[in-house]
Amino acid sequence: MVKIRLKRFGSKKRPYYRIVVQDSRKPRDGTTIEEIGIYHPIEAEDRQIAFKEDRARYWLSVGAQPTDTVRKIFNKKNFTL
Numbered sequence: 001m002v003k004i005r006l007k008r009f010g011s012k013k014r015p016y017y018r019i020v021v022q023d024s025r026k027p028r029d030g031t032t033i034e035e036i037g038i039y040h041p042i043e044a045e046d047r048q049i050a051f052k053e054d055r056a057r058y059w060l061s062v063g064a065q066p067t068d069t070v071r072k073i074f075n076k077k078n079f080t081l
Contacts, residue, residue: 004059004066006039007032016040019051019070021059034059039073049077 003024010016019037022030036059037051056074060066060081066074074081 002033002059002062002064004036004056004064004070006067006069007035014042016042019056019073021064049073051077051079053079 001024002021004019004021005028006017007020007022007029008015008017017039018035019039020032021034021036022032026032034055036055037049039049041048051073056079066081071081
């Protein structure tokens, strides 16, 4: 099953995430199918989230399931699923 989830980067106590499309059987920081955005929780509110809406819509249309965290991130940006 394909999932849209977060891949962690950054150092200790300074997390930085990429929103990725990945096979659910792969490890969190393993190989990805496509990187569609970023989530930087430490940044200012207006610069925390950036993603390609067209690619997210495509992956959702072909059956990819977002994790709960990614669903919340999409809702923050008023991106309807």
